[in-house]
Amino acid sequence: MNIHDLKGKIILKWLNYKEHSKQILELRRKVFVEHQGFDMSFINIEGDENYLHLGAFFEGQLVSMITGVVIKGTNKLIKGLNLPETLGYKLQPTKRAELKEFRGTRLAELISTCMWKSIVAVYQPDYSFIELIEVHKKLGLYYSSFGYKLDSIVEFDGFKLNVYIQNNDDINNSYKKFKRLEDVISTIISVKIPSLSNHLEKNPEILQPEKNASTNNNLYLNMLSFQDELPRLLAQGRLLGVIQKNLIETIDFPKAPANLLDIGCGPGLYLFSLRKKKKLKGYKFSGMDISNDMISFARLSYRKIAWKQGSIYNTKYDAETFDVIHASFLMIHLATPEIALKELFRILKPGGILYIVDVNDSTFEGPKVIKKMINKHTVYYEGNRNILNTLPELAKSQSFDLIKKSFATVSNLGFENEITMKDSVLKLGRMKMWAMFAFISQREDVQSYYQKAEQHYFSTECEISIQIQTQVYKKI
Numbered sequence: 001m002n003i004h005d006l007k008g009k010i011i012l013k014w015l016n017y018k019e020h021s022k023q024i025l026e027l028r029r030k031v032f033v034e035h036q037g038f039d040m041s042f043i044n045i046e047g048d049e050n051y052l053h054l055g056a057f058f059e060g061q062l063v064s065m066i067t068g069v070v071i072k073g074t075n076k077l078i079k080g081l082n083l084p085e086t087l088g089y090k091l092q093p094t095k096r097a098e099l100k101e102f103r104g105t106r107l108a109e110l111i112s113t114c115m116w117k118s119i120v121a122v123y124q125p126d127y128s129f130i131e132l133i134e135v136h137k138k139l140g141l142y143y144s145s146f147g148y149k150l151d152s153i154v155e156f157d158g159f160k161l162n163v164y165i166q167n168n169d170d171i172n173n174s175y176k177k178f179k180r181l182e183d184v185i186s187t188i189i190s191v192k193i194p195s196l197s198n199h200l201e202k203n204p205e206i207l208q209p210e211k212n213a214s215t216n217n218n219l220y221l222n223m224l225s226f227q228d229e230l231p232r233l234l235a236q237g238r239l240l241g242v243i244q245k246n247l248i249e250t251i252d253f254p255k256a257p258a259n260l261l262d263i264g265c266g267p268g269l270y271l272f273s274l275r276k277k278k279k280l281k282g283y284k285f286s287g288m289d290i291s292n293d294m295i296s297f298a299r300l301s302y303r304k305i306a307w308k309q310g311s312i313y314n315t316k317y318d319a320e321t322f323d324v325i326h327a328s329f330l331m332i333h334l335a336t337p338e339i340a341l342k343e344l345f346r347i348l349k350p351g352g353i354l355y356i357v358d359v360n361d362s363t364f365e366g367p368k369v370i371k372k373m374i375n376k377h378t379v380y381y382e383g384n385r386n387i388l389n390t391l392p393e394l395a396k397s398q399s400f401d402l403i404k405k406s407f408a409t410v411s412n413l414g415f416e417n418e419i420t421m422k423d424s425v426l427k428l429g430r431m432k433m434w435a436m437f438a439f440i441s442q443r444e445d446v447q448s449y450y451q452k453a454e455q456h457y458f459s460t461e462c463e464i465s466i467q468i469q470t471q472v473y474k475k476i
């Protein structure tokens with residue numbers, strides 16, 4: 001069997017241990033006992049019902065799986081393996097089992113990647129480690145390509161174990177690699193990645209991540225500086241004003257008095273401009289951003305708005321505070337958008353409006369060399385720059401109803417000193433348009449692609465365009 005034979009036939013699922021224990025143990029038995037000659041004690045892990053199991057089903061049968069053990073603080077295992085004792089989470093991928101027929105299909109790689117990536121995004125572990133028994137030693141080479149380094153060889157539970165650690169820096173570097181692998185393999189097999197946070201919600205017996213595990217992560221500003229980004233964000237705020245001018249008029253907003261929150265508001269220019277909309281007369285406006293710099297700038301520049309520093313994952317607002325929540329150019333920067341949606345659902349009133357605007361990289365049109373830069377960046381970026389392709393489904397699973405969808409195509413066919421918008425096409429000058437992509441040059445992984453793209457852009461008269469999409473939801 002090869003990877004193409006799996007297309008459309010695989011379902012990935014987080015497994016509730018009690019419900020699936022028979023299939024889990026049978027698969028482990030076949031692989032570890034029947035094929036690899038271990039004894040039956042090898043198929044159980046103490047505490048299995050509290051761990052995370054990701055499985056792949058082929059025509060209804062569990063054919064491949066992996067277990068993720070998440071540990072908080074220190075326990076017997078950490079001590080026994082001489083691992084660093086920290087207060088935070090540690091991830092141990094273990095018991096990867098797959099039927100022989102599926103070897104060479106890359107299914108095991110997809111499962112490991114997906115499990116690792118989901119757990120890292122939700123728990124933000126201090127480090128990850130694996131223990132390989134002697135016969136599995138050669139797997140160490142595979143894991144080293146993801147930053148796992150041999151830490152020690154210890155005797156534990158009667159086995160000689162090779163212990164590998166992937167520290168925090170290695171985790172961050174590997175996130176991009178794992179994300180790319182997951183994208184590539186899941187696209188070929190055409191499989192949907194299941195949500196870990198939904199699984200955790202339904203299975204309280206599993207160690208739950210502290211609410212703030214991913215809260216303080218600002219993927220957007222991790223790589224960029226506030227000073228460099230400010231002019232770009234102010235320009236983006238103006239652009240947004242032009243795109244939304246007519247669209248806003250078509251939306252049936254709740255009647256005033258009402259509360260509107262702009263989450264991920266950046267320097268606040270756009271929220272400030274919303275205050276002047278006739279449609280929103282009588283509204284009270286609030287702005288939240290995770291960055292202290294952004295909020296300080298907004299507070300100094302625009303008064304009469306309730307600015308607050310905080311994260312979309314844990315806003316600390318009371319339940320059902322807002323009638324409207326607006327988020328522009330934020331969703332693409334989230335590693336766990338479903339957790340963010342849950343929080344927005346909580347603070348939105350029933351019948352309230354969620355107004356999302358974002359760029360969608362998958363709509364980019366232009367010369368190959370520039371498209372290549374965009375694609376590389378999309379794949380390497382830790383957020384999801386095509387999130388608007390899947391957001392409607394994700395939002396539906398959180399009880400949001402999509403009530404309006406619209407897009408504007410931004411092109412470089414305009415004049416430098418004016419922005420024009422006609423029939424959903426917004427025209428910028430060549431320089432202004434390129435400035436919108438300048439942040440890509442600051443990412444090391446993509447720098448060489450950026451340089452080639454930039455050289456092409458400025459030595460030809462090529463046209464480029466990309467869509468900025470709006471999706472408006474109602475809380476059911």
Ligand SMILES: C[S@@+](CC[C@H](N)C(=O)[O-])C[C@H]1O[C@@H](n2cnc3c(N)ncnc32)[C@H](O)[C@@H]1O
Binds near residue numbers: 240264266312
């Ligand atoms: C590209 S900017 C968009 C700013 C503004 N909404 C706009 O449309 O111009 C993204 C903003 O999201 C903020 N951000 C990133 N992660 C966040 C999080 N978890 N919660 C709240 N804001 C976040 C960043 O600090 C940044 O100001």
